[in-house]
Amino acid sequence: MPELPEVQALSLDLSQRLADRAIAQVQLAAFSALKTFDPPLSAVEGTFIEGVTRHGKFLDISAGGLHLVLHLARAGWIRWRDEVPKTPPRPGGKSPLAVRIVLDDDSGLDITEAGTKKSLALYVVRDPQDVEGIARLGPDPLDDDFTRDRLGEILQAAGRSQIKGVLRHQGTIAGIGNAYSDEILHAARMSPFKPATSLTDDDLTTLYDAIHDTLAAAVARSEGIAMSELKREKKTNLAVHGRTGKPCPVCGDIVREVSFADSSLQYCATCQTGGKPLADRRMSKLLK
The missing domain is CATH 3.20.190.10 (MutM-like, N-terminal)
Known part of the structure; x- marks a missing residue:
């Protein structure tokens, strides 16, 4: 997408x-x-x-x-x-x-x-x-009025919602989808299942910087690239999204996946969850 x-x-x-x-x-x-x-x-x-x-x-x-x-x-x-x-x-x-x-x-x-x-x-x-x-769109994460404090307010309003879902919800923050939410959370070294209100002040700063830096870098790489080349450019610069089974470019661990009914997320256990694999609900049902 x-x-x-x-x-x-x-x-x-x-x-x-x-x-x-x-x-x-x-x-x-x-x-x-x-x-x-x-x-x-x-x-x-x-x-x-x-x-x-x-x-x-x-x-x-x-x-x-x-x-x-x-x-x-x-x-x-x-x-x-x-x-x-x-x-x-x-x-x-x-x-x-x-x-x-x-x-x-x-x-x-x-x-x-x-x-x-x-x-x-x-x-x-x-x-x-x-x-x-x-x-219904939320604030654009690359606009000047999307500040660290604004992100903090968004996370507080989200309560115990998982941070992955908060990033993807267009009425909360505009423009971030499945791929870049994976990339942002990998850059921030955070679990996609981390509750929004559990972030410390340092976590908030880390996440804010990851949102801005990840998206700004992707925009800068894409600038001037013809539309026919954009998909390839995106895919070749992803660290974890769509890279299940491949080595994490940061630590070398294997990129893992959690599957849902109509989508999936990718993450690095070493970088994001303290080495603990997240439960893949779809695979768990198949094994029962």
């Missing part, structure tokens, strides 16, 4: 590609992707693009006073085409193409979603805050 660093990089890349361009057409291939009806999708056709910004994991293309807001969900992505096909996509086909944005010189963007579970979402709104997911 694209998270804050990748969406920020996409925003910067698209800002350069779409500057002073106009939207000729928006071709919908997957009707389930469009989540709004007023204004209609056609309202952005024939308008000039004014800018591209990010709200958490949402991408916002402003054009003609409206906002084309995109959430790529778990398996969505954007591909640049120097020239789009002359024939519009056929709705309801088996292609991963969900939406095609055609520009005034016949170049454009293909917005795709892999897999069978379709969660990609497209909105046309007058104000980004009209998108419920954006209106």
Whole structure:
């Protein structure tokens, strides 16, 4: 799933590609992707693009006073085409193409979603805050107002909730998903199951620094990288996420995994849990 660093990089890349361009057409291939009806999708056709910004994991293309807001969900992505096909996509086909944005010189963007579970979402709104997911977002962890004290308030409000879940909850902190929450907790040397209110003052400082440093470094690495290379860049720089069974780059211990119904987390027992493996609930049920 694209998270804050990748969406920020996409925003910067698209800002350069779409500057002073106009939207000729928006071709919908997957009707389930469009989540709004007023204004209609056609309202952005024939308008000039004014800018591209990010709200958490949402991408916002402003054009003609409206906002084309995109959430790529778990398996969505954007591909640049120097020239789009002359024939519009056929709705309801088996292609991963969900939406095609055609520009005034016949170049454009293909917005795709892999897999069978379709969660990609497209909105046309007058104000980004009209998108419920954006209106509910917590503070952006790279904004100046996301301070150590603000993080402390968030953790206190979360009570005994596990720190992994607090980091991932978009209404609490915007933009952090499964991958970067694993990376942040590894950098902070904290268990993903640690209760939010159990952190000491030193723990709070350590976690705050890990959030900022991990995300800022990922954004810096991604800056200037073409959208076609972003997935590879992310994967090659992860310390624990998606690296089950491989050596931890810090201590050399084996990266371990805890599996859930529809996701998993990765961690290093030596670095994060005092050498104690966490219970994998799914494997425990299979062994009974």
